[in-house]
Amino acid sequence: MTVSDRLKKRRLELGLSAAQVGERVGKNKTTIYRYENGEIEKVPYSIIVPLAKALHTTPEYLMGWEEQNDDVMRQLEKDGHITPLSLSGTHKVPLLGTIACGNPIEAIERTGEFIDLSDAIKGDFALKCKGNSMVNARIYDGDIVVCRKQDMVQNGEIAVVLIDNDVTLKRFYWYEDAKVAILRPENPDYKEIQITAEDTVDVRILGKALTTIREVK
Structure with a gap:
């Protein structure tokens, strides 16, 4: 599944409207639909975290990180689509x-x-x-x-x-x-x-x- 598929699937599982999700993340319902329909092909990582919170799930689930292999993950990091978690402390x-x-x-x-x-x-x-x-x-x-x-x-x-x-x-x-x-x-x-x-x-x-x-x- 793509990020778009997971967004829509999770919203429907919770029985939420696109407008309700939009209110929780500061976006209008049209933008949420565009995320779900893939019209916005790369959902910004900055919005993934609030979307995950609004949908009572994790950024990892929405991004499908567990489905990615190491090479793909490295490429995502290189392209700036995800930010590696700091383990400095x-x-x-x-x-x-x-x-x-x-x-x-x-x-x-x-x-x-x-x-x-x-x-x-x-x-x-x-x-x-x-x-x-x-x-x-x-x-x-x-x-x-x-x-x-x-x-x-x-x-x-x-x-x-x-x-x-x-x-x-x-x-x-x-x-x-x-x-x-x-x-x-x-x-x-x-x-x-x-x-x-x-x-x-x-x-x-x-x-x-x-x-x-x-x-x-």
């Missing part, structure tokens, strides 16, 4: 226990381990994933998810959520009028979790997922 974050990408599991605990992150990634802690409920968000069993501590996320963002004594990783939605929280997987084989005001459970957001680290096998 690093910091350590704690690697906590396993988090469920499936059914919620017991609350996470510290493992005593740490991982090194580039300073470009503003993460506070990392978790190892177990399960396949988030595979369509490109989060797989065994991945390490880097997270930022925060107690709120925007609807549709991927959050680390505490449900009583269990923790899970899901897309989080809160509907104020109905007083309903929905934890939505990214795999049709798994059911979403709905929690209403009548449910006597404690629901808290522990952090927002930023990126994943995958072991090369």
Whole structure:
């Protein structure tokens, strides 16, 4: 798929109009359609980052970096279409226990381990994933998810959520009028979790997922 294909596919998956996406990135709907239809052949990298944020995905997904081989990536960098990530500084974050990408599991605990992150990634802690409920968000069993501590996320963002004594990783939605929280997987084989005001459970957001680290096998 091209960048244009991914932009359109992701927008439709979220049920957003071109106008809504345009509002989020400071462009009109005509420009968004031109990106999606390939009329603007090379979408500027400066707009890829806000587009990824508006579409609750990553620049890597929109650019299709995982589909590029090394020679193509080097050419993109040479042509100025992408900017290599600076690894000049690093910091350590704690690697906590396993988090469920499936059914919620017991609350996470510290493992005593740490991982090194580039300073470009503003993460506070990392978790190892177990399960396949988030595979369509490109989060797989065994991945390490880097997270930022925060107690709120925007609807549709991927959050680390505490449900009583269990923790899970899901897309989080809160509907104020109905007083309903929905934890939505990214795999049709798994059911979403709905929690209403009548449910006597404690629901808290522990952090927002930023990126994943995958072991090369």
